Amino acid sequence: MSASANWTISSVRDALTAKKISARELTDDYFGRIERKNSELNAFLTLSKDRAYKQAAAVDGLVAKGNPLPCLAGVPIAIKDVLSTEGVRTTCGSKILENYTALYDATALARLEAAGAVFLGKTNCDEFAMGSSNENSAYGPVQNPAAPGRVPGGSSGGSAAAVAANLAVVSLGTDTGGSIRQPGACCGIPAMMPTYGRVSRYGLIAFASSLDRIGPFAQTVRDIAEVFCVIAGWDPNDSTCANVPRPDYVADIDKPVSGMRIGVPDEYFAAGLDPEVRTKVEAGIALLEKIGCKRVSIRLPHTDYAIATYYIIATAEASSNLARYDGVRYGLRTNAATLSEMYRKTRQNGFGAEVKRRIMLGTYALSSGYYDAYYLRAQKVRSLIARDFAEAFGQVDAIITPTSPVPPFKLGERTADPLQMYLADIYTVTGSLAGLPAISVPCGKTSEKLPVGMQIVGPHFSEGRVLQIANAFERAGGFAI
Amino acid sequence: MKISREEVLRVAELAHLELSEAEAETYRGQLDSILEYVDKLNEVDLSGVEPMAQVLFSSDDANQTALREDVERPCNAGTKLLNQAPEARKPYFRVPKVIDR
Numbered sequence: 001m002s003a004s005a006n007w008t009i010s011s012v013r014d015a016l017t018a019k020k021i022s023a024r025e026l027t028d029d030y031f032g033r034i035e036r037k038n039s040e041l042n043a044f045l046t047l048s049k050d051r052a053y054k055q056a057a058a059v060d061g062l063v064a065k066g067n068p069l070p071c072l073a074g075v076p077i078a079i080k081d082v083l084s085t086e087g088v089r090t091t092c093g094s095k096i097l098e099n100y101t102a103l104y105d106a107t108a109l110a111r112l113e114a115a116g117a118v119f120l121g122k123t124n125c126d127e128f129a130m131g132s133s134n135e136n137s138a139y140g141p142v143q144n145p146a147a148p149g150r151v152p153g154g155s156s157g158g159s160a161a162a163v164a165a166n167l168a169v170v171s172l173g174t175d176t177g178g179s180i181r182q183p184g185a186c187c188g189i190p191a192m193m194p195t196y197g198r199v200s201r202y203g204l205i206a207f208a209s210s211l212d213r214i215g216p217f218a219q220t221v222r223d224i225a226e227v228f229c230v231i232a233g234w235d236p237n238d239s240t241c242a243n244v245p246r247p248d249y250v251a252d253i254d255k256p257v258s259g260m261r262i263g264v265p266d267e268y269f270a271a272g273l274d275p276e277v278r279t280k281v282e283a284g285i286a287l288l289e290k291i292g293c294k295r296v297s298i299r300l301p302h303t304d305y306a307i308a309t310y311y312i313i314a315t316a317e318a319s320s321n322l323a324r325y326d327g328v329r330y331g332l333r334t335n336a337a338t339l340s341e342m343y344r345k346t347r348q349n350g351f352g353a354e355v356k357r358r359i360m361l362g363t364y365a366l367s368s369g370y371y372d373a374y375y376l377r378a379q380k381v382r383s384l385i386a387r388d389f390a391e392a393f394g395q396v397d398a399i400i401t402p403t404s405p406v407p408p409f410k411l412g413e414r415t416a417d418p419l420q421m422y423l424a425d426i427y428t429v430t431g432s433l434a435g436l437p438a439i440s441v442p443c444g445k446t447s448e449k450l451p452v453g454m455q456i457v458g459p460h461f462s463e464g465r466v467l468q469i470a471n472a473f474e475r476a477g478g479f480a481i
Numbered sequence: 482m483k484i485s486r487e488e489v490l491r492v493a494e495l496a497h498l499e500l501s502e503a504e505a506e507t508y509r510g511q512l513d514s515i516l517e518y519v520d521k522l523n524e525v526d527l528s529g530v531e532p533m534a535q536v537l538f539s540s541d542d543a544n545q546t547a548l549r550e551d552v553e554r555p556c557n558a559g560t561k562l563l564n565q566a567p568e569a570r571k572p573y574f575r576v577p578k579v580i581d582r
Contacts (some may be wrong), residue, residue: 101565103558196536210536236549242537308519319496326497328574333567339579344499356498360508361515363496364484377522379532384525386533419514435536460537 007169008219009075009226016063016074023056023063023074027118030076034120034167041143043152043161045081047121048088052076055118072230073116078168079109080159081122082129083214084203092205093127093137093155096325096332096350106203107238108172108214108231115230120168123158127352128322129174129207131155132182132421133414136354141411146188147450150408153183156217160187163217170218170227174204176211177310178404178428181440184217185403185453188442188479190470191217192224195460196435197242199228200235208317209240211310211432221441221471225249228463247464257472258292260465263396267303268427273405280452281402283481284443284473288400291476293469296396300388303430305381310429311422312365312378318355319362325350357418386434393459398469401427403440403453427455437463439470444481454478483516484509 007026015021031049038044059074079085082092084102091097105113113119126136134142134157144152145165152161156173160183163171173180175193184191193215204214216227229250234243264285269278289295327333327346334345351359365374392399406424414421431438436457443454454473458466473479489509493500500508559572568575 099565103561239548302525305522305525308522311515312519312522323497327567328576329562329566331567336577339577340497342577343497347497348499351498356500356504357508357511359496359498360489360492361512364488364492364512364516367492367495374519376532377527379534380527380530381522381525382533383530384527418511419518422515433533 006219009072009169009223012075012169013069013071013073016059016069019063023059023118024053026074027052027056027076030120030167037165037167041145041161041165041167042140043123043142043158043165043167044078044121045091045124045139045158046089048085048119051088052118052120055113055116059116059118070114070116071226072112075117075169076120077112077117078120078123078159078162078171080125080156080171080173082125082174082205082207083109083172084205085109085119085122088122090122090205091139092129093125093139094350094352094355095138096346097330098138098332100331102203104203107200107235109203111231112227123156123162123171125158126155127355128205128318129155129176129179130318130354130358132178132425133409134158134183135411135415136352138352144187144408147186147408149410150450151186151411153186153408155179156183159217160184160189160191163187163219164189170216170223172214172216175213175215175432176208177314177432178425180215180217181428181438181453181455182404182425184440185442186408186451188445188451189217189219190221190224190439190441190474191215192228192439192466193431193437194228194232194463195242195437197240198232198437198461198463200238200241202235202237206321208314209321210317211314221439221467221474222250222253224439225253225467225471232463244461249464249467252464253467253471255468256292257288257469260293260398260469261296261396262288262293262469263296263298263392263399265298265300265303265392265399265401267300268401272423272426273402274407276446277402277405277407277452280444280446280481281400281454284454284478285400287476287478287481288469288473291472298392298396298399300392300430302381302384302388303426306385306430306433307422307426309378309381309385310425310433311361312374313382313433315358315362316365316375317362319359319366322355322359354418382433385430389430389434389436397458398462398466399457401455401457403427403455407446407448407450407452431457435460437461437466439466441470441473442479483513
């Protein structure tokens with residue numbers, strides 16, 4: 001690691017203001033490290049050097065004039081390749097969009113750049129964000145910088161690895177069933193999914209529209225809060241974006257957590273949880289108690305149905321959203337004599353195995369004769385899962401769980417059985433289905449030095465409280481417990 | 482068995498996917514075990530339960546998504562879009578024959 005390994009948003013701002021480093025030098029530093037490390041990690045798919053240096057020059061111009069700096073001035077960021085970026089290739093980790101360039105920027109990126117951030121490039125991910133290991137990318141797997149030879153988690157594996165390896169100060173990922181939180185846990189960094197509707201999804205290429213969310217990876221909880229202060233809030237370009245006031249998450253972050261009631265669901269500490277992960281998360285909960293939180297045992301009785309519910313709803317929505325890739329308007333086309341043959345051959349050649357599997361499952365669940373038995377039933381169970389949480393939040397302020405039942409596994413170890421891969425999403429899909437905000441924070445390492453993540457889930461729009469608890473946990477030494 | 486080979490091929494047709502022989506067989510087995518697993522949803526008593534059609538609908542946050550005013554705004558993306566289309570004859574996208582006659 002270089003001497004700059006500890007850059008955070010505020011240390012970048014301070015160093016720029018004090019003229020200890022220029023935005024250009026910092027940008028050089030990050031691109032230099034990306035060039036040295038990316039061939040091994042495969043975290044970045046495309047670099048946006050022109051745009052990055054243009055922004056760095058603008059920031060240096062502000063410094064030279066002595067003008068006040070916007071809050072993310074000069075901060076090097078990386079963006080998951082499912083977010084649209086004008087003039088910069090956007091592949092979604094898929095062969096079908098190998099040569100696609102978006103015509104506009106996702107709102108989340110536009111807001112980060114407007115706040116001075118330097119956009120370094122696009123990060124690798126599972127194809128169309130479908131996966132839990134980043135092994136479903138058409139551009140190869142990503143190495144976990146915190147656990148060599150192991151998966152970085154998925155689907156936002158490249159965004160997690162980029163921050164963990166200090167190839168960016170912060171990054172954006174997307175989370176549909178755990179795709180921010182689980183890679184955060186695997187790579188040993190904080191990572192947060194906001195409330196459904198909190199962050200605009202304009203420019204996010206859709207996987208499952210009732211679940212998809214955008215959120216950050218960072219080195220510190222405070223930096224997560226800084227990013228949400230910029231990207232959260234209403235956007236007239238996204239009709240699912242909530243028009244609710246955005247609190248100042250940074251100003252509130254050091255508020256004490258003593259007296260907060262933290263719920264620990266029995267169902268999340270049952271069979272299937274790795275014993276070492278359990279020990280670490282239990283130690284994390286004990287630390288929260290030590291700093292004044294009150295542990296409350298709760299029940300989330302429909303937890304056991306969450307995976308089945310999630311994989312019906314997410315695949316049904318995916319089968320509909322991915323119908324647009326037909327070779328007509330953009331992306332890959334495989335030529336054929338007739339239109340329908342062209343559709344079939346294009347999609348057959350352009351999509352990878354997991355995407356096809358999910359399109360098939362979703363199409364089946366929505367098809368005539370099966371809709372009531374699968375999709376409608378899953379939507380009803382989803383109501384019950386959301387109700388479980390609503391009832392629990394009548395008794396507690398936040399819920400603490402492991403992020404994943406297992407530490408990061410070896411590359412290639414689990415690709416043969418899709419169902420086994422799905423089952424490991426159990427602790428993250430529940431919050432996704434209920435639309436809740438949830439952060440994963442590092443919570444020590446196993447005896448094999450594999451990172452463990454602890455999840456803090458709050459009620460709708462309680463990002464501020466979730467960040468306070470996570471920040472207090474970090475300050476109490478929880479990350480290295 | 483939850484799903485037959487014929488059903489797999491029918492679903493592939495609906496989804497505009499052209500599966501190879503080997504893929505059809507692999508997907509049949511995998512979808513079969515996933516659907517078998519999903520059957521656990523039949524254990525849940527759903528009488529009187531409404532499907533969750535809106536994520537924020539069941540909470541107090543229901544009315545907090547707001548639509549923008551419906552006014553026309555210029556959008557000059559047409560040429561740029563057509564420039565990266567697989568095949569175009571401006572101002573149209575070009576596709577293979579739909580009907581043979």
